[in-house]
Amino acid sequence: MASPNTSATGGYLGPVSAEPLDDLALDSAIAGVIAGITGLAAALVIPRDQPSQPRIPDVTTNWVSVGVTVSTGDDTPSQIHHPDGDGYTILRAFYRLDVMAMFYGPKSDGYAKLLRDGLFIGQNREAMRAQSLNFVSVDPLRRVPEIVATQTRRRTDLAFRLTQTVERKYQILNVLQADGTIRADASGKIELTPFLSPLPPA
Template sequence: MSNTSATGGYLSPDGEALPSDDGLEDILQNHVVNLTGLNPNLVRPRWQPETPKLPEPTITWASIGVVSSEDPDSPYFDEDGNSINHETFDVLVSFYGPNAEAKAKTFKSGLTIPQNNNQLKPLGITFVRSQPIRNVPELINQQWLRRYDFQFTLRRKKLTHYPVLNLLTPPNIDMG
């Protein structure tokens, strides 16, 4: 249990403010699947505890992961003890296989369509900007595999509750 502003000492947040890393990966994977039409089994988290077998070179697939994030140093605090911040994070998606370039272009153009961005808004996430698609072929098992990397930036609202009591909060008085 965390302290409150009445007990003194350090304040820590009540619970987690955002989905876990796995939860965010699920959101991003779903977005790639829906914008590209790739099979969900062919859109993988970039970093996994156990590396799965790579698809055959004739199959188009993707990997996705957050590569950096930035929290502003000055959150806004409301009267309920909530810290409100807008975190930006960069996501790298790599498309592999014979249709990698086409899927990368389809995904990039789909990000800018307002209706597609509206699918992220209920989750507190919105598209900010993108970078050019980069051609970075990869040598795997003595065979060149087409690979196209695409990095884009998303922003999400981060609401964290701290047990800060205000002047209107009645003290806990023991009448016993």
């Protein structure tokens, strides 16, 4: 729920923009990237940590489980003021996402390599940027076979990193009035002690 406050009212400010991709929606968006690059059916690219876990495919099926494991925001998000109308400010932050994709099935290695290579293709990265995502780097493939009953389930893990651009709109209004004092000494140094207000003059 958007905060009713603005820079004119004081108090805490919350964003008034649409929520960015996060939580399961973010995992699902990354799952869509993997499905698009590898050609696996969307139903076989399964986001982790769902409220209701889908049935796990059998050992003969190629599929992948994917999810964000770490999300690290930058320490210096930018704030860009737009003077349109009463004015507003966009806070733009970049998050580094550590993603783990665990490929299962007889061709787990092949699909993991297909994803790894496809992340470097410019057209794929362009499609990712449309969702405010961009590719950063990828780790070596790791084979982690599992024993299920008396069968070996082939598994290949691929960790990679993306950046996510997050923009939030805040009601930080234009400054319409400034009261204060301007002092200049003999050297020409100027000191300003203003009080700024977004309210129009009385």
